[in-house]
Amino acid sequence: MSTDLLIAVVITVIGASTPILIAALGELVVEKAGVLNLGVEGMMLIGAVTGFIVMFTTGNPWLAVFAAAVAGLLSSMIFAFLTLSLSANQVATGLALTIFGTGFSALAGQEYSARPVGIFRSVFPAELAGHPVWRLVFGHSPLVYFSLIMVFVVWWFLKRTRPGLILRAVGENDLSAHSIGYSVISIRYAAVAFGGAMAGIAGAAFPLLLTPQWAERMTAGRGWIAVALVVFASWRPFRLLAGAYLFGLVMTVELYSKAGGGPLSAVPAELWAAMPYIATVVVLVLISLRRAGSTSAPACLGKPFLATN
Numbered sequence: 062m063s064t065d066l067l068i069a070v071v072i073t074v075i076g077a078s079t080p081i082l083i084a085a086l087g088e089l090v091v092e093k094a095g096v097l098n099l100g101v102e103g104m105m106l107i108g109a110v111t112g113f114i115v116m117f118t119t120g121n122p123w124l125a126v127f128a129a130a131v132a133g134l135l136s137s138m139i140f141a142f143l144t145l146s147l148s149a150n151q152v153a154t155g156l157a158l159t160i161f162g163t164g165f166s167a168l169a170g171q172e173y174s175a176r177p178v179g180i181f182r183s184v185f186p187a188e189l190a191g192h193p194v195w196r197l198v199f200g201h202s203p204l205v206y207f208s209l210i211m212v213f214v215v216w217w218f219l220k221r222t223r224p225g226l227i228l229r230a231v232g233e234n235d236l237s238a239h240s241i242g243y244s245v246i247s248i249r250y251a252a253v254a255f256g257g258a259m260a261g262i263a264g265a266a267f268p269l270l271l272t273p274q275w276a277e278r279m280t281a282g283r284g285w286i287a288v289a290l291v292v293f294a295s296w297r298p299f300r301l302l303a304g305a306y307l308f309g310l311v312m313t314v315e316l317y318s319k320a321g322g323g324p325l326s327a328v329p330a331e332l333w334a335a336m337p338y339i340a341t342v343v344v345l346v347l348i349s350l351r352r353a354g355s356t357s358a359p360a361c362l363g364k365p366f367l368a369t370n
Contacts, residue, residue: 133261
């Protein structure tokens with residue numbers, strides 16, 4: 062394999078991994094607070110269509126990403142109100158949010174189908190990315206750097222800050238946190254809002270980074286992969302980074318196997334395409350079969366909070 066081809070493969074893996082990593086980091090914080098939001102796919106689609114429309118209208122990728130984050134946040138508040146304020150079932154509400162996001166994005170993006178937009182390109186001077194090796198450092202979209210920075214930010218927040226400790230306490234024992242004066246519902250609202258904003262940004266990465274046009278369901282189930290990846294990574298940000306890039310590698314292998322030639326073509330491309338989703342189904346089954354104490358999952362994950370006073 063030539064150097065140029067190897068670098069092209071690495072760049073493709075990084076691009077394919079970025080939206081999964083961003084969405085999964087948001088979901089990790091949500092689940093650390095004890096909330097299970099299965100509506101990531103729907104929020105990503107809402108973010109994707111919002112980001113595309115703003116980019117198509119204004120040509121400003123920064124504004125498009127910001128609008129996508131706001132759209133994802135607002136959609137997450139639907140989930141938060143139903144599950145945290147009204148104590149609705151989190152699994153059913155998350156599924157409903159995904160269905161809503163799928164339908165909303167299809168309706169909102171109907172008149173923009175197959176229309177192109179500009180890619181959110183690197184902010185570094187083109188000369189820095191001229192050499193193939195330097196392109197690995199300076200040739201990426203700001204969304205790629207954002208995803209990597211957020212891995213460290215989320216780790217630092219959860220491990221080294223008092224608010225992160227409080228959030229983890231709410232996810233582990235909400236009644237104890239409530240008894241010493243912390244507002245469990247408010248903390249979980251904030252976590253869900255963060256997860257929604259991250260999902261919106263992850264959705265915007267599809268038209269701005271991967272496919273510069275609008276297509277229905279363009280996230281193609283990546284939201285479900287993000288949810289499964291949180292469990293796969295045992296709720297740890299750096300494992301999440303490794304897992305996201307592993308999924309990105311499998312998706313890239315699928316693309317190159319379709320191109321034909323080499324040992325990759327010996328395995329049907331359809332099997333490569335199915336692998337991330339097979340892994341997702343397996344992990345989601347493990348979630349449902351999880352026993353108390355058998356994993357590092359937050360103890361209150363998915364359980365409604367009912368104050369005793």
